[in-house]
Amino acid sequence: MELVCPAGNFPSLVKAVDNGANAVYIGLKNETNARHFAGLNFSKQQIVKAINYAHKHNCKVYCAINTYPRENRWSRWTESVDQAIDLGIDTLIVADIGVMDYIRNKSQTFPIHLSVQASATSVEALNFYHRHFSIKRAVLPRVLSLAQVATLAKKSSVEIEVFGFGSLCIMAEGRCYLSSYLTGESPNTQGVCSPASYVQWENKGDILESRLNHLLIDRFEKNENAGYPTLCKGRFDIAGKTQHAMEEPTSLNTMDILPELYQAGVAAIKIEGRQRSPAYVATVAKYWRRAIDQVKSGRSFSAAEPISCLQELAEGKQTTIGAYERDWQ
Structure with missing residues (x-):
């Protein structure tokens, strides 16, 4: 079971490698990747430096080119x-x-991993991509139950990778229209849910307001952590009560079911967070490296301590195992 860690910049890559990642995933400095934020991602010179460092420590480097091209910018x-x-x-x-x-057409053998953005959730879909494009692995959307993941790992023609820790999304990946409703810019082509040019912050005394294309998304009290404004995680007045209407800030953490994922034949655990800090990457990689090694060795496994420590790094300081706990198919 591979540990695949995020690297939004070179310091994060170093932290991931040094703390036991088997592979890191990066993006280029353009809209071809789904984390197209200012200050993130790699230039040509930085990629060379990143590959050299990772390969020196027996770690692979994956590159996400996982948004959908626009015709005029193919x-x-x-x-x-x-x-x-x-x-x-x-x-x-x-x-x-x-x-x-x-x-x-460029190479018959170069390894391709199917991005979570493709939203492939059936054996038939995975086999289609394998048959026509010889994909080696598929990253599953975070909408499947544990039983469904196990079935795909058993029956599909490709390796299965699942998210283990990090931010959640209420959409089936690759199918989000919410932010384009507000900004006219799609995360599926622009690589970011809320482009920085549409984000506004305004201090009103002890209250901080966040807006997206001038629409109020949230208000934060003096001692509240202010999250980056996205429509799905905004707080709205509903029937006189202000609440998260669609999704509360929370993170996925599947460490409790890691032994089951391993037994199911899942090939890789992916950590979300290319937009997060090097310190975040270091801590998450360290705990997940330790947990995977424990499970693979057959030693008794307890996730209590790492889950407690990782809770501090979670959105809203709360975690869930999300759709994995569903007992329906």
Whole structure:
């Protein structure tokens, strides 16, 4: 079972590698990846430096080119594929079938991992991608129960990777229209739910207001942690009560069911958080490395201590195992 950790910049990559990641995933400095924030991601020179450091420590580097190309900017995606492969990236994480076809016309053997953005949730879908594009692995959306994940790991033609820790999304990945409703910019093509140019902050005495394209998303009291404004995690007045209407800030943490995921044949655990700090990456990687090693060794496993420590790093300082606990299919 691989531990796949996020790296939004070189310091985060170093922390992930030093704390036991088997692979790190990165993005280029453009909208071809689903974490297209200012200050994040890698230039050509930084990628070379990252690959050298990771490979020196027996760690792979995956590159996410996992947004959906716009017709008038198709060359941005193909140029990004060319650059990543030429620089020595180990694997590309891809959602769009046109991009996959371009990769296969360039190389019949270069490893492709199906991105969570493709929202593939059935054996038939995974086998389709394997048959037509020879994908090696698929990252599953965070909408499946443990029983469904186990079935896919058993029956599909490809390796299965699942998210183990990090922010959640109420949408089936790759299918979100909420932010484009407010801004006209889609996260599926722009690589970010709330583009910075549409975000406004305003202090009103002891109250901090966050807005997205001038629409009020939330108000934060003096001692509250202020989250980045996204429509799905905003607080709204509903029937006279102010509340999170769609999703409370919370993080996924599947460490409690790690032995079951391992027994099911899950090939890799993915940590979300390319937008998070190097300290976050270091701490999460350390605890998950320890947990995976314990489970693989067959030693008795208790997630109580790491779950308690990781709680401090979670959104809203609360965690859930999300859809994994569902008993229906």
